[in-house]
Amino acid sequence: MTNNVNPSVLAMRDTGPSPEAQITRDIVKRGVIAAPALVTASWLIWGTNGAWSSGYGLGLVLCNFMIAAGLVATTARISYALMMAATLFGYIVRLGIVALAVMLVRNEPWVDLMALGLTLVISHLGLLFWEMRYVSATLAFPGLKPTTEKANV
Amino acid sequence: MEALAAIARIAAEAGDAVADPAAAKNTAAAASAGYAYGLAAIGPGIGIGIIFGKAIESMARQPEAAGMVRTTMFLGVAFTEALALIGFVAFILLKFA
Numbered sequence: 001m002t003n004n005v006n007p008s009v010l011a012m013r014d015t016g017p018s019p020e021a022q023i024t025r026d027i028v029k030r031g032v033i034a035a036p037a038l039v040t041a042s043w044l045i046w047g048t049n050g051a052w053s054s055g056y057g058l059g060l061v062l063c064n065f066m067i068a069a070g071l072v073a074t075t076a077r078i079s080y081a082l083m084m085a086a087t088l089f090g091y092i093v094r095l096g097i098v099a100l101a102v103m104l105v106r107n108e109p110w111v112d113l114m115a116l117g118l119t120l121v122i123s124h125l126g127l128l129f130w131e132m133r134y135v136s137a138t139l140a141f142p143g144l145k146p147t148t149e150k151a152n153v
Numbered sequence: 154m155e156a157l158a159a160i161a162r163i164a165a166e167a168g169d170a171v172a173d174p175a176a177a178k179n180t181a182a183a184a185s186a187g188y189a190y191g192l193a194a195i196g197p198g199i200g201i202g203i204i205f206g207k208a209i210e211s212m213a214r215q216p217e218a219a220g221m222v223r224t225t226m227f228l229g230v231a232f233t234e235a236l237a238l239i240g241f242v243a244f245i246l247l248k249f250a
Contacts, residue, residue: 012212012213019220020224080209084209088201102245114250120242124231
């Protein structure tokens with residue numbers, strides 16, 4: 001019986017800079033920028049409980065991004081095969097962590113489930129679309145950085 | 154014998170729940186919420202598997218493009234995960250709100 005798997009493929013790894021860490025840093029930065037607006041909007045709609053829930057939800061989303069990036073960045077330095085395994089199982093684990101974090105606080109007096117749920121979805125998607133806009137620009141024009149536009153004008 | 158008695162007790166409780174419309178509604182809501190969460194997690198699981206499989210394939214073919222591949226891969230995975238998150242939010246809103 002012959003083994004057709006090239007061992008070097010399983011041992012492939014990336015020792016360069018990790019783009020996931022950079023993306024997550026950007027996302028967290030934008031999350032912090034967007035947080036006051038999001039919390040204020042929740043406060044106006046659902047009151048004080050909504051504001052607390054919104055802040056908690058946003059923190060949960062940012063932690064989720066950081067754990068995901070940390071997993072990929074760390075395992076990519078070991079091997080791509082491990083990176084794939086860690087991300088697939090990490091998906092289940094992170095979903096479980098989010099579920100646990102919501103379940104633990106759902107009966108607390110300061111939690112508004114509607115505000116928390118909507119914040120989870122809206123902030124996750126909103127921050128991703130915001131980041132994607134930046135990434136699309138840098139992938140389409142690798143020599144240009146969006147921040148240099150002002151300098152060129 | 155004890156097992157049969159336990160089954161009979163559960164069946165009797167289920168019968169009571171069906172007889173009470175409010176309890177039946179709660180049971181249906183809980184079941185729907187469970188289905189929503191479970192079904193919402195299947196699709197993203199498959200999607201993430203496909204994304205990672207293709208990314209690994211791309212990086213094996215062109216290691217010099219690994220940075221670009223990983224950037225788009227990470228965003229793709231995060232977008233796919235949003236589907237599961239929507240399913241989870243539907244679950245908590247149906248079940249507890």
